[in-house]
Amino acid sequence: MNVKGPVVIVGGGFGGLAAAHALRKAQVEIILIDRANHHLFQPLLYQVATAALSPADIAWPLRTLFRSQPNVRVVLDDVLKVDRVERRVELLHSEPISYGCLILAPGARHSYFGHQEWEADAPGLKTLSDALDLRERMLMAFERAQRVKEPEAAREYLTFVIVGGGPTGVELAGALAEIGRKAMAPDFPVFHQAEFRVLLIEGGGRILDAFPPDLSRKAQTALEKLGVTVMLNTRVSDVTAQGVLAGSRFIRSANVLWAAGNAASPILASLDEPLEAAGRVRVEQDLSLPGDPWLFVIGDAAHCVTAGGGPLPGLAPVAIQEGRYVAKVIAQGIPTGERQPFVYKDRGILATIGRAKAVALLGPFSLSGLVAWLAWCFIHVLFLIGFRNRFRVMFEWIWYYVTFKPGARLIYWKSGDKPER
Amino acid sequence: MNVKGPVVIVGGGFGGLAAAHALRKAQVEIILIDRANHHLFQPLLYQVATAALSPADIAWPLRTLFRSQPNVRVVLDDVLKVDRVERRVELLHSEPISYGCLILAPGARHSYFGHQEWEADAPGLKTLSDALDLRERMLMAFERAQRVKEPEAAREYLTFVIVGGGPTGVELAGALAEIGRKAMAPDFPVFHQAEFRVLLIEGGGRILDAFPPDLSRKAQTALEKLGVTVMLNTRVSDVTAQGVLAGSRFIRSANVLWAAGNAASPILASLDEPLEAAGRVRVEQDLSLPGDPWLFVIGDAAHCVTAGGGPLPGLAPVAIQEGRYVAKVIAQGIPTGERQPFVYKDRGILATIGRAKAVALLGPFSLSGLVAWLAWCFIHVLFLIGFRNRFRVMFEWIWYYVTFKPGARLIYWKSGDKPER
Numbered sequence: 001m002n003v004k005g006p007v008v009i010v011g012g013g014f015g016g017l018a019a020a021h022a023l024r025k026a027q028v029e030i031i032l033i034d035r036a037n038h039h040l041f042q043p044l045l046y047q048v049a050t051a052a053l054s055p056a057d058i059a060w061p062l063r064t065l066f067r068s069q070p071n072v073r074v075v076l077d078d079v080l081k082v083d084r085v086e087r088r089v090e091l092l093h094s095e096p097i098s099y100g101c102l103i104l105a106p107g108a109r110h111s112y113f114g115h116q117e118w119e120a121d122a123p124g125l126k127t128l129s130d131a132l133d134l135r136e137r138m139l140m141a142f143e144r145a146q147r148v149k150e151p152e153a154a155r156e157y158l159t160f161v162i163v164g165g166g167p168t169g170v171e172l173a174g175a176l177a178e179i180g181r182k183a184m185a186p187d188f189p190v191f192h193q194a195e196f197r198v199l200l201i202e203g204g205g206r207i208l209d210a211f212p213p214d215l216s217r218k219a220q221t222a223l224e225k226l227g228v229t230v231m232l233n234t235r236v237s238d239v240t241a242q243g244v245l246a247g248s249r250f251i252r253s254a255n256v257l258w259a260a261g262n263a264a265s266p267i268l269a270s271l272d273e274p275l276e277a278a279g280r281v282r283v284e285q286d287l288s289l290p291g292d293p294w295l296f297v298i299g300d301a302a303h304c305v306t307a308g309g310g311p312l313p314g315l316a317p318v319a320i321q322e323g324r325y326v327a328k329v330i331a332q333g334i335p336t337g338e339r340q341p342f343v344y345k346d347r348g349i350l351a352t353i354g355r356a357k358a359v360a361l362l363g364p365f366s367l368s369g370l371v372a373w374l375a376w377c378f379i380h381v382l383f384l385i386g387f388r389n390r391f392r393v394m395f396e397w398i399w400y401y402v403t404f405k406p407g408a409r410l411i412y413w414k415s416g417d418k419p420e421r
Numbered sequence: 422m423n424v425k426g427p428v429v430i431v432g433g434g435f436g437g438l439a440a441a442h443a444l445r446k447a448q449v450e451i452i453l454i455d456r457a458n459h460h461l462f463q464p465l466l467y468q469v470a471t472a473a474l475s476p477a478d479i480a481w482p483l484r485t486l487f488r489s490q491p492n493v494r495v496v497l498d499d500v501l502k503v504d505r506v507e508r509r510v511e512l513l514h515s516e517p518i519s520y521g522c523l524i525l526a527p528g529a530r531h532s533y534f535g536h537q538e539w540e541a542d543a544p545g546l547k548t549l550s551d552a553l554d555l556r557e558r559m560l561m562a563f564e565r566a567q568r569v570k571e572p573e574a575a576r577e578y579l580t581f582v583i584v585g586g587g588p589t590g591v592e593l594a595g596a597l598a599e600i601g602r603k604a605m606a607p608d609f610p611v612f613h614q615a616e617f618r619v620l621l622i623e624g625g626g627r628i629l630d631a632f633p634p635d636l637s638r639k640a641q642t643a644l645e646k647l648g649v650t651v652m653l654n655t656r657v658s659d660v661t662a663q664g665v666l667a668g669s670r671f672i673r674s675a676n677v678l679w680a681a682g683n684a685a686s687p688i689l690a691s692l693d694e695p696l697e698a699a700g701r702v703r704v705e706q707d708l709s710l711p712g713d714p715w716l717f718v719i720g721d722a723a724h725c726v727t728a729g730g731g732p733l734p735g736l737a738p739v740a741i742q743e744g745r746y747v748a749k750v751i752a753q754g755i756p757t758g759e760r761q762p763f764v765y766k767d768r769g770i771l772a773t774i775g776r777a778k779a780v781a782l783l784g785p786f787s788l789s790g791l792v793a794w795l796a797w798c799f800i801h802v803l804f805l806i807g808f809r810n811r812f813r814v815m816f817e818w819i820w821y822y823v824t825f826k827p828g829a830r831l832i833y834w835k836s837g838d839k840p841e842r
Contacts (some may be wrong), residue, residue: 037560037832054475056829063608064826073610076564094568128831133447139458143497147515187484189494339466388820388828392813405485407809410549411458 005100006031007330008089010079010267012039012062014316015105015299018323020072026331030072031097033089036127037061037076041384043316044393045125046168049134050175051183051406055393060127079106081270082255084292088157101330104281105323106265108300110258111278118239118248121254125168132269134257138176139411141255142184145195153215155195159253164260165202166210167351170219172354173200174258177226177399182404197371198228200244203235203260208351210313215359218368222353236260259291264301265326276303280311285341287326293336296329298322304342312344316383321345350376426521429510430552431500431688433460433483435737436526436720441493441745446750450516451493451768457548458482458497462805464584464737465814466546467589470555471596472604478813480549484725500527502691506712511787522715522751525702526744529721529735531649531679532699534704539660543677546589555678559597560678560832566616567572573778580674584666585681586623587631588772591640593680594621595774598647621840622657622667622672624681629772629780631734636780637785639789643774657681683735685722698723701732706762708747714757717750719743725763733765737804742766771797774824 007023009016012034020032041058046056047228066072078092088098095322110124123133138160145157160176162169177198185196187379200207200223206216207230221231231246238245243252264279273281273289280303283289287296287304299319303311312318325342328334348362350372367375377397395405428439428444433455441453450708453469462479469476487493499513509519531545544554558582566578581597583590598619606617621628621644628644628651639653652667659666663674685700692700694710701724704710708725720740725733733739746763749755769783771793779794787795794818798818805811817828 037564054477054829055831056475059831061608061830064604064830072610076568143458148495148552186488187482187495222654291762388826391816395812395816405809408475409458409482409485410476410480 003096005087007103008033008097008099009087009105010034011107011299011301012036012074012104012124013042013105013107013319015319015323016103017065018320019103019105019200019327020066020069020323022324022327023331024069024071025409026071026327028071028101029100031075032062032066032072032098033075033077033079033091034062035076037063038128039065039385040055040128041389042126043383045128045131046130046171046175048408049125049172050127050134050137050179051139051409052113052175052179053393053396054408055128055132055394056388058384060389065385075204079267080319082267082295082296084271100102101295103201103298103323103326103330104133104267104271104295104301104404105299105319106267106301108262108264111256111261111263113261118258120205120256121241122163122239122244124171124258135408136411138254139409140180142180142188143411144254146188151195155197156252157254158196159243159251160198160255160257161246161251161253161258162198162200162257163239163244164258165200165204165207165230165232166259167208167404169200169202169259170207170223170351170353172257173198173228174223174226174357177223177228178354181227183409189326198226199231199246199251200228201231201234201236201244203233204364206233207232210349210362211351211359212366215361215368219351219353219359222357222359222368226354226357262300268297268301278303284334286329286339287322287342288336294330296326306344307341315349317347318344336412337403339419350379426508426519428522428524429454429518429520430524430526431455431503431510432526432528432720433457433495434463434526434528434720435741436740436744437524438486439741440524440526440719440748441487441490441518441744441820443748444752445490445545447492447748449492449522449751452496452513452520453483453487453493454498454500454518455483456497456499458484459549460486460806461549462810463547464804465801466549466552467592467596468553469549469829470546470559470593471600472556472560472830473600473821473827474814474817476549476553478810478817479805481810484808500688503688503716505692505716523717524747525688525692525716525718525722525749526720526740527688527722529683529685529699532682532684533679534682536660539679540812542662543584543660543665543679545679546593551830556829558676558830559600560830563601563609564765564832565675567609572616577673578675579617580664580672581619581676581678582667582672582674583619583621583678583680584660584665585679586621586625586628586651586653587680588629588770590621590623590680591628591644591772593678594619594649595647598644598649599775600827602648604827604830617648618650618666619648620652620672622652622655622665624656625674625841626653628653631770632772632780632782633787636734636782636787636789640772640774640780643778643780643789647775647778665722677735683721689718689722699724707750707757707760708743708763709757715751719747727763727765736770738768739765771800773797 006029009032012037038059044058047053080090087097091095112118194373234247281297281305300314350360352358358369358376360372427450430453459480465479468474501511509517511517533539560577565576655668700717703724721735771781773779781793781799
């Protein structure tokens with residue numbers, strides 16, 4: 001390799017992990033920096049938020065993952081900025097780390113389209129901490145509805161509004177509707193079945209717009225069968241603690257969840273490159289920055305336009321393939337001019353709606369219903385790392401499928417013994 | 422039954438749960454009040470604190486537990502006081518609840534022997550929230566030791582001091598020593614093996630003083646083999662953020678854990694009864710209060726002197742048997758004069774020290790080593806409620822036994838993305 005100094009990877013998500021793993025036989029020193037101590041299987045995070053899975057079912061300590069890969073050193077820290085002149089990354093807690101080669105895979109947070117103040121009343125779902133917060137809010141909403149006297153107040157607690165009809169929004173809506181009717185209702189004597197509502201608000205003309213229109217329609221029908229109200233062509237113009245202004249109608253709700261937009265990591269601002277609307281960096285066809293051939297950006301942080309068409313979507317398979325591509329370029333020390341452009345092999349997309357309900361687009365095949373759901377289960381269990389988590393997740397799913405008793409319906413108290421609730 | 426009005430049970434621990442369950446066929450209305458939404462299997466809580474188990478492995482939503490027992494209503498709330506004149510309990514969030522019959526099973530918190538200010542620097546272990554706090558502290562201590570340059574500072578982070586040589590202290594010390602050397606050491610390149618220390622401080626002349634002296638000695642030897650320093654006859658006279666003053670020696674440590682004493686729930690003060698040193702209420706031989714035959718106190722909150730001798734210890738089997746006894750008295754409406762005194766059937770005590778190491782006193786049999794450990798595993802799995810949790814816990818133990826990779830080694834960020842650490 002013609003680059004001196006260590007390969008620094010920022011972010012232990014799908015992209016960073018794939019890159020580090022693909023470099024396992026390369027004669028390089030790898031430093032993997034993340035602010036969490038674990039890799040997270042984000043596609044199943046909504047199941048932690050809806051009490052079906054435990055955090056430890058879908059997360060792995062990064063140090064343990066690389067225990068048997070001696071060329072990787074894991075650093076737990078926050079990256080403050082990238083200094084391209086000194087070729088180093090600056091950290092919150094430790095000394096700066098110099099790089100010979102840098103792979104930026106910092107991922108994204110939620111975007112509130114310029115209304116960051118909505119976050120407190122409409123939290124999103126990216127980290128384990130987010131998921132546990134959502135779980136607590138959801139479970140406490142049922143408890144509070146039980147406690148209040150006025151039907152109006154109970155209705156507000158039992159109204160769940162999800163903003164954004166992409167995969168996360170659809171999966172959250174389906175899981176919430178199912179858990180509310182099947183798991184919570186039998187446990188609350190004065191459960192106001194009619195007052196429990198799940199609303200899914202989508203700005204565009206259909207949900208799951210990455211799928212073909214007929215699968216969008218099928219997904220919508222499946223959601224509606226579960227009792228979800230799907231509101232299309234509806235823009236959210238305000239969020240408060242009392243609810244959400246959707247189109248011209250104010251919907252009173254104590255539970256507004258955000259699944260509408262992504263904003264790439266703020267670290268990227270320090271690159272001094274033009275960022276596009278979602279905060280992503282435009283990368284070359286080899287995923288490097290213009291004029292900086294050993295600085296790569298991958299995953300949700302990269303705006304990558306391939307020969308095939310528009311920018312690649314923020315999906316785990318994209319990040320994984322990008323990570324592997326970059327690792328190969330580094331391991332073989334390929335100079336800029338000789339690099340083949342990155343090509344994304346699209347193997348399909350899936351979204352689940354509820355028990356035995358999903359939609360999938362796998363190559364030429366559009367699947368829905370039980371078949372799509374089984375494909376979804378199979379693929380997700382397959383991509384979990386290691387026997388322990390595959391086994392635990394499968395067990396929890398079978399358990400929940402049979403009993404409708406979600407395994408992790410727990411409220412922790414946050415602030416000692418007397419939390420505000 | 423000759424008492425009108427509902428049976429109110431305060432506390433969904435072992436005692437409260439046993440009482441409610443034993444009343445399942447009685448023609449009574451039962452109201453079970455707890456401030457947590459779950460029953461917790463406290464004997465395994467130290468395994469959540471040491472990252473071996475997930476919270477959902479050892480906790481069950483109370484509502485789900487009583488889903489098929491229609492005479493129980495679950496109320497999630499904090500009990501503020503008992504009003505014996507009006508015969509009702511006052512709650513933090515809801516209207517007071519009147520009782521015909523009251524079973525108080527509120528449990529205990531830690532006692533710092535008049536030094537409540539030590540709690541911040543020497544947290545204890547009673548709730549899931551406590552256990553997750555300890556887990557985070559423990560995991561972060563290793564990360565911080567990795568980050569600092571000075572060996573002195575690393576030593577402070579890698580010194581774990583446990584105050585109290587009872588079962589909780591012994592089990593925590595053993596689990597920490599094991600996890601430090603077997604699970605953490607391989608993952609930290611600059612792990613200072615010599616600097617990693619676990620100290621167990623006991624005020625009395627031996628650890629596990631509820632066991633016969635030879636088992637105490639065996640437990641101590643087993644701990645020492647794991648690398649634990651056991652300090653007997655040592656009183657703790659100060660705790661600060663820098664460490665602990667043990668005897669005349671100040672031990673610098675960033676991780677002081679409290680397992681030394683219990684103080685019964687502060688709710689008991691509202692009973693206007695004399696409380697003994699640990700804050701417990703002296704109950705009659707039928708577990709009722711003097712002159713108030715339908716107000717019972719059970720579990721860790723009760724100071725119950727039976728014909729056999731001293732007060733009963735704060736153990737799950739005591740609470741369970743008390744709960745069942747009280748339920749029987751209530752179901753049959755037995756008047757005070759005709760009640761048989763409560764008799765505790767002591768089936769034995771167990772404490773585990775580490776993988777394949779435990780001590781047990783089962784009737785006339787003193788067991789130690791692998792046999793005691795297998796008995797411990799068997800009994801604990803047996804007492805877990807339901808197939809799901811038995812199965813998950815057994816699976817996690819076998820997994821850990823074989824791989825030494827604890828399943829729940831996760832740090833969540835508490836306050837958004839940039840916690841103090």
